[in-house]
Amino acid sequence: MSYGFEAINNNGKVIINDKIENLHFVGKATRGSNNSDYGNFPTYTGAFDTLDGRVIHYYSITCTGTPIVFIKPTDYSRWHGLIKQSVSGTTWSFDVIISGTSTSNPPDLYCFVNADDAPVGSENYGMQVFKSNGTTKTFDSRSQPLAITGGGNIIPPSDPTNSTGLPQSTSGHPWNTATNDHDFRSSNRYNEYNNTNINTTNTMFSCPSIAQAVYKRRMDGFKQSQDYGQPTQNHYSTAQWFVMYRSAFRLRNNYIDAGWTGYAAGYSFSSSFEDGGWFGGGGGSYSTGTMPYDPKTINLQTNAYIIADSSRYN
C-alpha cells in the first residue's frame, strides 16, 4: 500500500489495513424461552429407547448489519449448534440447539457486525481505519474489534448414529415385533480437530449447523395362522423409529468436535390381520411425530469455524 495504515503481528501477518474489514462487537443476544424434549422415543418403551435429548434456546438482538454469532458454552460437555437465523426489520432471531434435556446452563451468544454497523458509544479517542473511498470503515478501536484466535474447516461424520452402520428396514420379524435394536444416540459420532487455542473457560465459537440427517429403523413382522381345516389368516405388523439430527459442535481443551445431536424423533407401530379365518379382520396403529423427509444426510459439507476469547467482550 502506498498510503494509509497497516498493522502486522510478530509473524508479519497483516491484521489491520484499509482493505480488510474487521468485525466489531455489537452485544450479546437476549435469551428468551426454550424447548426441551426427546430424551427418549415418545410413547416407546423398550431397548434403545434413550436418545441424546435436546434443548432449543431462543435468542434475539436488534442491530443494523448482518451479525456473525459466536456461541459461548456454559456447559462445555454439551453439543451446541446454531440451527436457525432469521431477521425481521433489524431484529435478528437465533435458535440454538444443545444436547441433553436440562434447561440449565444455557450458552451466551456474542454478536459481531462490520465496523460501519457497530455502536461506538461516547468514546472520543481511538483509531479508525477507512477504505480508500474514505467512507467505508474497516476498523474502529472504540467498538471492540473481534480478534479471531483460530479457525479452519470442519465436517461431521456422515452417520450420526452410535450403532455401527445406518439403521435399515428389515422384514421377516415375528408378528408384532417392536423392539428397537439400533442406538440412535450421537454421543460417539464426531470428528475431532486440533486447535491449541481452544480452552473450556473462555473460548467461544462460530460455526452454523448446516448439515441435517434423518434416519429410521423399520421392522416388518408377519404371522400366518394355523388353518385347522379353515382358511389361513395373515397377520402384519410394522414398527418404526426415526430421528432427525442437526450437526452440532463441542469444545474441549485443544479440540473442536464436529458431530450431531437429535432434533426430533418419532415412533410408530401398526398391527393388522386380514379378514377371514376364525376371528375376522382388524388391527390397530399409533404413531408419534412425522418424519420430515426420507432417510438421508444432507448438506454434509465442510463449513468454516472460528473461535475467539469471550472474556474480551464482557
Place this chain on the structure above:
Amino acid sequence: MSYGLSIFKSNGSVGFSTADVTWQTLDQFTVSANATVSNTYSEASGMTIIAQRQLVNVPPNSQEDYVPNVTISGTTVTVSPQSGLSSSQCIVHVLAQDT
C-alpha cells in the same frame, strides 16, 4: 509483543491485540435462494481463504433446506446451488489468513 497494536479497555485489560489474530473477515454477504454469486478479493492474494455458511430465514425442521456450494479458487469465491438442488438463502462469511 514486538510488533502490532494492542487496545486496552478502561479497566486496563486487553480488548484487542494483533498478536492474537489468526483469521480476518474479508467479506460477508447474503446470497438469495438459487442464486450464483462470485466475488474476487485481490487484497487476499497469497492468503488462505475459507468461507462460513449460515442459512437465513428458513425453518430448521420439516423441510429439506440445502445450502449452496462454495468453491474457492485463488482469490475468487463462488457460491452456487448444489447440483440439481434448490438452494436456500444463505449468509456467507469469507475469512482470510495471511500464511
